[in-house]
Amino acid sequence: MTNTKLRSLDDLKQKIEQESSRKAEEKRSVLIVSAGTCGQARGSLKVIDSLEKEIQKRNLEDRIAVKITGCHGFCEAEPNIIIQPNNLFYQNVQPKDAEAIIEETILNGQVIDRLLYREPGTEETTLAGPDIGFYKKQMRIVLGDNEHIEPIKIDDYFAVGGYSAIAKVLQEMSPEEVIEEIKKSGLRGRGGAGFPTGNKWAFSRKAKGDKKYIICNADEGDPGAYMDRSLMEGNPHRVLEGMIIGAYAIGADEGYIYIRDEYPVALKHITTAIQNAEKLGLLGDDILGSGFNFKVHISRGAGAFVCGEETAMIESIEGGVGVPRQRPPFPSVKGLWKKPTNINNVETWGNVPIIINKGADWYAKIGTANSKGTKIFSLVGKINNTGLVEVPMGITLREVIYDVGGGIPENKAFKAVQTGGPSGGCLPAEKLDLPIDYASLIEAGSIMGSGGMIVMDENTCMVDVAKYFLNFLRDESCGKCMSCREGTQRLWEIVDKITTGKGKMADMQLLEELSIAVKDASMCGLGQTAANPVLSTLRYFKDEYITHIKDKKCPAGVCKELITYSVIDENCTGCLTCKKVCPSGAVSGELKEIHSIDREKCIKCGACLEACNFDAIKVE
Amino acid sequence: MLHDQTEFEDIIQKHPQEKRSMIPILQDLQAKYNYLPPVALNMVSQALDVPLIDIISVASFYNAFSLEPKGEHQITVCIGTACHVRGAPLILEEFERKLDVEAGHTRNDGKYSLDSVACLGCCAIGPVVVVDGEYHAQTGIRDAGKITKMLEKKEKTND
Helix, strand or coil: CCCCCCCCHHHHHHHHHHHHHHHHCCCCEEEEEECCHHHHHCCHHHHHHHHHHHHHHCCCCCCEEEEEECCCCCHHHCCCEEEECCCEEECCCCHHHHHHHHHHHHHCCCCCHHHCEECCCCCCEECEHHHCHHHHCCCCCCCHHHHHCCCCCHHHHHHCCCCHHHHHHHHHCCHHHHHHHHHHHCCECCCCCCCEHHHHHHHHHHCCCCCCEEEEEECCCCCCCCHHHHHHHHCHHHHHHHHHHHHHHHCCCEEEEEECCCCHHHHHHHHHHHHHHHHCCCCECCHHHCCCCEEEEEEECCCCHHHHCHHHHHHHHCCCCCCCCCCCCCCCCCCHHHCCEEEEEHHHHHHHHHHHHHCHHHHHCCECCCCECEEEEEEEECCCCCEEEEEECCCEHHHHHHHHCCCCHHHCCEEEEEECHHHCEEEEHHHCCCECCHHHHHHCCCCCCCCEEEEEECCCCHHHHHHHHHHHHHHHCCCCCHHHHHHHHHHHHHHHHHHCCCCCCHHHHHHHHHHHHHHHHCCCHHHHHCCHHHHHHHHHCHHHHHHHHHHCCCCCCCCHHHCCEEECCCCCCCCCHHHHHCCCCCEECCCCCCCEECCCCCCCCCHHHHHCCCCCEEEC | CCCCHHHHHHHHHCCCCCHHHHHHHHHHHHHHHCCCCHHHHHHHHHHHCCCHHHHHHHHHHCCCCCCCCCCCEEEEEECCHHHHHCCHHHHHHHHHHHHCCCCCEECCCCCEEEEEECCCCCHHHCCCEEECCEEECCCCHHHHHHHHHHHHHHHHHHC
8 A cells, every 4th residue: 555645534544554564564673873963973874784785695684673863862972873673782893893792693693792781880780771870861752753753654653553644633533622622731832932732823823814824933043952953854744744634723724844044864865755645645735635724845055044934934934034024914814924833943843743643631740831842952062871851841950961961071071061052051060950841941041951961170261251152142133133144143242251251240231231132122032032041051150251351261161262281290101192293393292201381382272182192281 | 156047947936026026036045055156146145136245135134045056966064052161162162173173164075064052042951063964962072973984984984
């Protein structure tokens, strides 16, 4: 029945059943290789190639299958392989390991110890993926299917019950009932602002107009965040299914996916998914004989952060410069080509089929009073288990960073965690027990945002972090509002002055005053939240600002103008390594003699620090 | 640099001749020529009946477009937050020295373009450097020198 158009709900149900039993009857060992963008960057395609060659060489095609999936979330362990039926988890697999995996593990049933995951600190090994500390506290209701699906195969999505939510909606729910169900679930926008999704849908449903649009915001622009990329790469049909349900509820017959230009793999997978769904009649006219029509187009972003803002995105799809529009009217009333338009983020759409399948009551039991369900975070920066984590709302920052994330590498001290991207803030150690929900994060001076979670240690300078975000924002400000265009520039100039030792104590107050002006006088979210990184670092790390201003020192050793490099005599073995890598000839000393650094010649490039094997370079 | 104008015409004609096609057309041109040739922009303006100044405005607004030709080799250093806290700024500076070109520019001899990008979304393996489309994971300061040498070697064998 592959590729025949599904003409009715019964056809769809039969298809789902057929593919589910095909999966259940799989008798072969399956090697599931994670091959999202990160996996590919770490060589997963070469691993797949060598596994396939090994299987062919031994004529084992009928006993072993290789499955190429999207991201499993555990980026630190890429390329990783899950071996079914036992869920054995091998990490950092290299092409040369293929022979051993086939010979020892598949044919002889032996575990290869060197490929097992070791918990940071204890070095204990774990056999099965779900038992690893990284996965234990996660609740992967949105990302979990990534392991079971070859993203370019629609049949794999059917095999995990995919598109059954469409069947349910078209068979037994009116558009209003769908909206009620989403409202009851408590789902809030996962793109940043956290607006209740059901209410947003209701506005668009009620808006007058014979033509309505929905948009999937896949312009994931926050630096340090890649949740949406991973979902689109690994399970594009989940996003499409959510969109089809949303279009049905709102009464839209056309949708756009506005996808970031920097995501080629996601673009490829979502394009294939649309084509396959069209072939099977899940998109197009008269879907499953229900009379409901819905088409999806792709609109590629062209690299502008502000286009993540709803009205700027609409301008961009219409073909112009992506600058925000004054609201009201809101897009739900007057959006794309002046028609009512509903915009939701990728992860929000991805949650919709689950709510329909499992019910709003089930969903609303997960999380806190005002934040329901799970949230996907990209846990990155100075953290042992870097990766994408999906956790129930209400979990504490400490649990995410230490239990899931395995803590800070090299036993360094935790300094801050940054959430919410350039609109968010940095939270210090005393906030580690904060439960993650929309309200608590705002109260602490940050926001949930789209899900970036960047961990910082003692070697991260908080003034430099504030400068980093301001530099990003002054570059990405579209320039329409003077307060944002000039304000972000001026904020950056002041912080830059502080990092170069030219700051004054009065600058801190000026920063606060200017921040309020930028916030109050800017039209869109970019300007309104632009000052958050400054305000939150001033709130929690004022001492660091003062040290930069008064003592002209950067305690973290980051701000170039305020630091010097020197050799720690006791640790130096005179091995010449730093002398060899120094590009400016600043290191002197002979073999087996203690070296020294000429401060006049030193350009503070950091090469000696990186190269030294004996901790003999000091930055202060 | 001279290009065949019929090629421009082919690219433009692939899309509906409306304003909404402007960005997709510019993306196709950028993908093919690595920059937006001025003659092509004039043709887009005429085909879509959009003033040239609006085309330039879009072309200069979005980071994906370049109004100047790019070098033979494209080196992009990710300076997203995760890469930043792991030392990406020092790597970018080292590339500036090794390649002898400022970030955001193309070297005079047209060999190398060095750019920075605010996040490629593979934060786990940062700092990330992309060289002619190939991702280099967990790079350090010294990798700038190694990558430069590799590119120079390639150049020599090409000569």
